[in-house]
Amino acid sequence: MSENKYLESTIKEIDLEKGVIYINKTNSSQGNDFIAKKEYYEKTLSSEDLASLRVGTKVKFKEYKTGKAYIAQELTVIHDKELPVSHGLSEIKYLESTIKEIDLEKGVIYINKTNSSQGNDFIAKKEYYEKTLSSEDLASLRVGTKVKFKEYKIGKAYIAQELDIVRDFKNIYDIRNYDSIKNNEDNIQQNKKGMTVDFNLANSIESIFKNRLSYIKNGADFEDVTFLILKFLSISEIYTIPRDRQGGQPDGFFKCLSIATQTPKLEVVYDCTLKPKHLWQSEKEKQIEAYLGYITKTQRDVSYDYIDKNGQSSTFKQTVTLNNNSDKQIWIITKDCTRLIENKQYEIIQNNNAISLDIAIKEINIYDLLNILSNRLKKSDFVKIDSVTDELRYLGSD
Structure with missing residues (x-):
């Protein structure tokens, strides 16, 4: 060679x-x-x-x-000339600041200093920021947009690498609606009943999720965004399994209650994957078998550690009851398609009697969940939780 x-x-x-x-x-x-x-x-x-x-x-x-x-x-x-051979960025913490000046024609973004003793502002060059910012991100940047980045100093220059937008709600909402926020009243539509829908706000929430999903490459990030979308859908009860305790378990499960009867109408165990279908199908076969046993139990114990606002570590524990009279489903959530994989007959023993349960195993496209959320936010009439539950229930059933 x-x-x-x-x-x-x-x-x-x-x-x-x-x-x-x-x-x-x-x-x-x-x-x-x-x-x-x-x-x-x-x-x-x-x-x-x-x-x-x-x-x-x-x-x-x-x-x-x-x-x-x-x-x-x-x-x-091939390491850029300004970088040391080892990069060394993985161990550097992110800094946060705001955009000072943008010149995409010259391929530079200037970012405000993080402290008064710093000699110069940060510079993000095209060869760095184009690796982490999508075209939509670049189009949305404004002076004052909050960003995060990793610092590399060479001589008197402060270089910003791994530049990303700080994706909190206020920051994204402000930059997505920069041109229209002054005339927001024109974008609030009122129907005959006097109810209003802020389409700027609804579209902003949808854009935040779409933008985030577009560049996610990490499975843990995908799990987090999925959990957030499910919470936005006002699902009655939703639980995630801590990643350090997920061995053989799903990423989470949720229950949708019937408003009329206050009993579970839909119970779903879900697992997220970014892998191509030909890879995850064979890997998930054994896991799906385990999930069948998971969802047919009468109760599940949930526990995880968390740190409260005072910095004290605590353990949350709760026993969650499940109901075998509800519609039970197993979802593999992907960015690919929504389809029914299999209708499974699963037999359990209850009160010394054999009972057969129908469990739908489905692949669910995360964008279909986002579409349900978007439609829900843009409706100008009342939205019943039962109707959202029915939309979730019949996903992939066609």
Whole structure:
């Protein structure tokens, strides 16, 4: 391999669990993307390099072709001249400040100092911010927008890397509605009954979620956003399983009560995944079998540790009752599609009698849940929780 010249390209996909990194083709006539396998890349990439890899990271490698496969060997990261070879950013804490000036034509964003003793403002250059900010993020930036970033200092320059918008509600709402917020009254529609809907606000909430989902690559982040959307839907009871106690358990479960009878109408165990369908289907088979047993119990114990406002550590414990007269479902929540995977007959013993329960196993697209939320927020009439429950219940049943 030593006589081969290095090629340069960018990362297309990373799957360290399977031990493969996919790299974009270097020309349009090339049949397939390059593949870097673990037995090759672990010889040239440090653990810090692997942790820093992102889709779009520039790399160089030597090509080895076998059949139709393009193998990348001697893979290394192309480090920007201003950065030390090791990057070292993974251990640096995020700083927060606000945008001072934006010049996307020149490819620079200026960010206000974080303290008075700092010599110069921070600078975020295009080669850094385009890795973490989507086109929608860039279009939404305004002077004063709150951002977070990691600092790297070279000489008298303060460089902002891993730049991201601080995604709290007030910050996102303000930047999404910058041009229309002064005329907000025009965007509040009133129907004959005198009820109003603030479409700016409803659209902002939807935009926050869509924007967040668009760049999520981490399973834990996906779980968090899913949990938040479910809470926004005003589900009666929803519980997440702490990640350090999830072994063999789902990410969470929820119950929707009937308003009329105050009894469970729908009970769902859910699990989130960002993996492609061909990967998660085989992995989830055994887990789904376990979830069948999980959802058919008469009660579940929930416990997790938390830190209160005084910094004291406490443990929350609660026993949650389940009802076998409710509609029971198992959801695999993805960013792909909504469909019925299987209607399962599951037999349990109750009061010494065998009972057969119908359990629907479904794949649910997170954007379909977001669509239900968006429609709910934009309705100008009363929204009954039972109607939301029915929408959830019949997802994927067509």
